[in-house]
Structures are given as C-alpha cells and as structure tokens.
Amino acid sequence: MSFLNEKGVASGIHYPVPVHMTKAYAYLEQKPGSFPVAELAASEFISLPMYPELTSDQIAYVCQCIKEFHSR
Secondary structure, three states: OHHHHHOOOOOEOOOOOOHHHOHHHHHHOOOOOOOHHHHHHHHHOOEOOOOOOOOHHHHHHHHHHHHHHHOO
C-alpha cells in the first residue's frame, strides 16, 4: 500500500480482520481456518479510490500505478 500512497493513490485495508475473527463474534469460537476464503481476502484485498467524481484520467492513473507495482 505504501507504494500506491507514495504515488498519491489513497489505499488501505478495508477489512484487515475477517469478521468471524473479530471481538464482536468471539462467542462463536471460530478458529483461524474456519473461513479460509474470508481469511485469504482479508490478507490480500485492498481498498482503492472509488467515488462518482473520479475522472477517467484519475481511474487510468490508479490502473497505471497498479500495473507499475505488479511489474516490479
């Protein structure tokens, strides 16, 4: 994420902890591995800018930065 932030692209981890592993759901006593897809998503997914005022040029820039990150 710091790569994108350095390029001026706001990014973050939207759900850093899978819901079943949060304190609110501790009473369900779910262990790591109970929901592997959710756990994988929490470890890999990031939030990118997404709002109606985003221009085509801004979208293209975000895409360019992501491609640049993956080509490193």
